[in-house]
Amino acid sequence: MTTTVTMSALEVADPERSARFYTEALGLKRVQDVTGSDFEAVLVGSPGGRGAMLELARHHGREGGVEHGSGFWKLCLSTGDVAGLYGSATAAGARPVSPPRPLPGLESMSFALVEDPDGYLVELVGPASG
């Protein structure tokens, strides 16, 4: 068995709000709710089980929003419909960063950028026709 990147865990202000965003606006599926001694989290992932999961967590006593620092750059999601997801994400309140356009050096693909409800940068990548 080889090593596999199975999940990234992000601190969010409100796991329920984030779970709604990633499922209703971005097409992921709610996989599991997790309650730890010092945190609550919702896991979301691909409806088909491919790729990795995303853990949307809030540690107790961490109210007041996320302090981003310079560490996490972006989360990348693949989709067959970049324009559609970009539209639903921004309609759900995501800050638009860059509308769909061809991926530099790979014109058959397009990408778009939004910020999720906590200000995490999310890149949507898929076929240019989508």
Next chain:
Amino acid sequence: MTTTVTMSALEVADPERSARFYTEALGLKRVQDVTGSDFEAVLVGSPGGRGAMLELARHHGREGGVEHGSGFWKLCLSTGDVAGLYGSATAAGARPVSPPRPLPGLESMSFALVEDPDGYLVELVGPASG
């Protein structure tokens, strides 16, 4: 085609150092080198192509190390050999955070925690026998 979490991109002080750590100590495979107008990055992922990729990036002008903030919590890797990877990671200079022990509520699995060369928390999860 459904939405899939395909990659998380992290800012690192030295993409080559990070790529060596994730390939030589943690068993991932170097997938691709990427040079953008304002960054350099190395993509690593599972040798079998499962799960997600990790983009280890350094933006120009961002010397001086990563400022972690409160956003990114942890990266989770699955492996068949938690104890072996914990050993090779700490031998490669990763800061040990928690040695292998049973996963609370799921005793057939074990987990361990280390910090990668930039201080990102990495959780190793796998069968308790591994």
